[in-house]
Amino acid sequence: MGATIEQSLEIIRRGTSEILPEETLISRLKESRPLRVKAGFDPTAPDLHLGHTVLLNKLRQFQELGHEAMFLIGDFTGMIGDPTGKNITRKPLSREDVLENARSYQEQIFKILDPDRTQIVFNSSWMNKLSPADLISIASKHTVARMLEREDFSNRYKSGQPIAIHEFLYPLIQGYDSVVMKADVELGGTDQKFNLLVGRHLQEIYGQPPQVILTMPILEGLDGVQKMSKSLGNYIAIADAPDEMFGKLMSISDELMWRYMELLSFKSSSEITQLKKACAEGENPRKVKVMFAHEIVGRFHGRNIADKAIENFEARFKRGLIPEDLMETDWLSDSENYGLSALLKDLGLTSSTSESNRAIQQGAVKVDGVKIEDQRLKLSVGASYILQVGKRKLAKVNLLLAKS
């Protein structure tokens, strides 16, 4: 806790979208006590990716300033799943699934968080104890009109898409978690702002000082456009093998590199500013990218393995497997998606779509360094991709939508 308020604030502000209300954060920092900093995660999948680490890194910064990270596993709602049964991607998790995912989370998060300043809590431990009357009482603390102000609800309501009534209960449960946890601060992605505000509202009603909310930007995936997510395939998992992680990081654009550094690097803001300045004055950004990829791989696999990842990457260059100065081609598409097999043919990497399909079958095709097994894969327009067929044939293509 050696930092001054001003120093603490500078660290906390880094990369954030919003801090509400900042005055309250300042006055709480002045109390010189460990703040209870909450961040909630759904235990729906066992592995975390770099997108999740944006929040974890912010939690870690709070820990370094002497505060307590409250890592909330939202297993209560996870075990309910989607009770309408309409959303098959959200099946209810068993108690075993949840514990298994939670174990897997712990392994991963303690590569970032300090275990001595982390409390892991499960909201099922208080939610399952509530009576139906308690839950009704929580539901009485908010109004339909305010809930319909949430952007996705409002859009669905206006466009006639159904909103099941229990969906109004989930933000209230998330808010009630803050009451039980007596959170001083809650972190979340910008898409969580409404729910974080519900937490403030409920804490106030339950006679607590309302939490400060801090939103972080949603990390873009490797394409630099869409949200990093497992289902879009544009992610780097914490559990990715070192060479794969290194290669993926080396494939991102320079612009995206600076964005990632702000949100993912542990370098100070002033160090990053200096690196930017150096590049503006002629330094090759590739050097910075190598340093950054090394930092990230080192964080999850250790320094020695990160050193080795650099060596392996450079060796592949020398064998010409990844040309450093691959030219990017703009390519027009008539629709929102472009079939991979057709694209390989259209770019001249194969002579026909059936040759493309064969190559995919043989495991010879990679997109952004990842081996593709699905012949019917479609690439989203509006992003660039490094396409590779066998060891020698490479193209970097920027898919654009043709204006009709």
Next chain:
Amino acid sequence: MGATIEQSLEIIRRGTSEILPEETLISRLKESRPLRVKAGFDPTAPDLHLGHTVLLNKLRQFQELGHEAMFLIGDFTGMIGDPTGKNITRKPLSREDVLENARSYQEQIFKILDPDRTQIVFNSSWMNKLSPADLISIASKHTVARMLEREDFSNRYKSGQPIAIHEFLYPLIQGYDSVVMKADVELGGTDQKFNLLVGRHLQEIYGQPPQVILTMPILEGLDGVQKMSKSLGNYIAIADAPDEMFGKLMSISDELMWRYMELLSFKSSSEITQLKKACAEGENPRKVKVMFAHEIVGRFHGRNIADKAIENFEARFKRGLIPEDLMETDWLSDSENYGLSALLKDLGLTSSTSESNRAIQQGAVKVDGVKIEDQRLKLSVGASYILQVGKRKLAKVNLLLAKS
């Protein structure tokens, strides 16, 4: 169960507003088994009035046709009260209050219902056993948009009046009661139609044949205009003393008498039709009114006491306390309400409002036979009243709104 389907239907249809769907009711009647006929009551007040007996009478008719009355006491929600704390008239009831009210209900309802064909159930007995996850699952079975179609919700939403989220749960709980009770038919006032339909919806989702819903009109109070209700003071309580009950029934208009007879008398429709015809041909409706008042007083106090109530009433006439041919005066009011003290003065029953107030204080003022204690009482415009000061001064006034 001697009645044919057609006879049963005629009895069931009497006085109803809607039967939905009537085909289903017919096919269930054809099954020749005792149907489970649900009606729910809030145990918020210990005494029932004639308005409540509209449903009880319909339940009794079902019983006479061989069916089972399921008298549901909604104590679960009653014990929650209004968790927003905004509605002070709806304080949570204690377990003792509920049991006390339920005991008081039983005494009253078995003056109408056949105890051998009545099941009294409390919804707390299943609701309190639900887990929070169960309640969330119930909430998932309906949508926000459909809930907002309920007229009062829709009006409040449009006019910016708050709707607390738990208010969306109450109709679902009422509907879930039908699931647990496996109701074949549910009765309710016309104001309950939406909630009864939620019951159908939930039963279908839970794999049950949905209940038939049967709505009954809301009984007007003694004023013939507003809903009979304790808070409006225009009611006849089941527990009213025989003479009071008799007097109140004798005070209603002829038009209202026919309405009451349809919904409250156990005379058959054809008997009532004959009485109407007789009056149209010159019979004095007062004779019918006496017969009807005798029937109702007899139902709740026994035949002998009802006989005595007629005697007492006639004796008061003879002493001139209630002139049979009291003329009704139309009286214009500038606003929706007319202060009683002012009205007594304006009609010449007292010489000043302070004399009116003194008379009220001394217990000398009655409105429609009921002693008034509140000097600030205001009478609603749009109804007629019998006003009495002391034993001799009487007026029947029809309050009308002056057109501005």
